[in-house]
Amino acid sequence: MHDSIEHLKWRYAVKKFDSEKVLSSEDIRKLKQAFNLTATSYGLQPIKLVVLRNKKIQKQLVSHSFNQQQVAQASHVLIICIENRVDDEYIAGYFDQIKKVRGTSDEILNPFKEALVADFSNKKVEEIRQWSINQAYLAMGNLLTICALEKIDSCPMEGFESESYDKILDLKKRGLTSVLVLPVGYRASDDMFSEFKKVRRNIDDSIIDIL
Numbered sequence: 001m002h003d004s005i006e007h008l009k010w011r012y013a014v015k016k017f018d019s020e021k022v023l024s025s026e027d028i029r030k031l032k033q034a035f036n037l038t039a040t041s042y043g044l045q046p047i048k049l050v051v052l053r054n055k056k057i058q059k060q061l062v063s064h065s066f067n068q069q070q071v072a073q074a075s076h077v078l079i080i081c082i083e084n085r086v087d088d089e090y091i092a093g094y095f096d097q098i099k100k101v102r103g104t105s106d107e108i109l110n111p112f113k114e115a116l117v118a119d120f121s122n123k124k125v126e127e128i129r130q131w132s133i134n135q136a137y138l139a140m141g142n143l144l145t146i147c148a149l150e151k152i153d154s155c156p157m158e159g160f161e162s163e164s165y166d167k168i169l170d171l172k173k174r175g176l177t178s179v180l181v182l183p184v185g186y187r188a189s190d191d192m193f194s195e196f197k198k199v200r201r202n203i204d205d206s207i208i209d210i211l
Helices: 004-010 025-036 055-062 088-102 106-121 125-149 162-168
Strands: 047-052 076-083 176-185
Touching: 004 125, 025 047, 025 076, 025 125, 047 125, 047 176, 055 162, 076 125, 088 106, 125 176, 162 176
Parallel strands: none
Antiparallel strands: 047 076, 076 176
């Protein structure tokens, strides 16, 4: 049985991956499932995950990642993207999926569907974009926890050139924009950061109990 706290203590942002070690297909399957099961606002899932395992492309992306070598070294690079359009059609597709999976009638679904369509139609494009980015961060947090529990090493990254990633990975034609990057694999034996103690505030300074 997992000791979840000890696994979270084990996790750190890897500075050097062992480029010879590759995650198993089962490990990748778990990460894909974890991403897909991430909670999102309204359940709309305005995010997609690109799973990259191509050393040539990974090396190409390093120069667009502030020269962070982990992108090239990692077994796989996970790129969390947002949907460029969350409109009436997108929302309708979500409710079609509810109907397919749960068999819920239109009579029950339509009021919620109409409310969501009205709400999103009144939002500015940038407001929807920021909302979608917030969902990407939820997914990142979930993936980091699952990686820790499964003893998969990772390094969350905000520092990269989104436009360059989008061009190299041809994301625009898929209606996506990259927002977060997560190289995953196994830490190198000579990554000195793996031995560093975690620096966190005292728990009494970060937690407020209201009884």
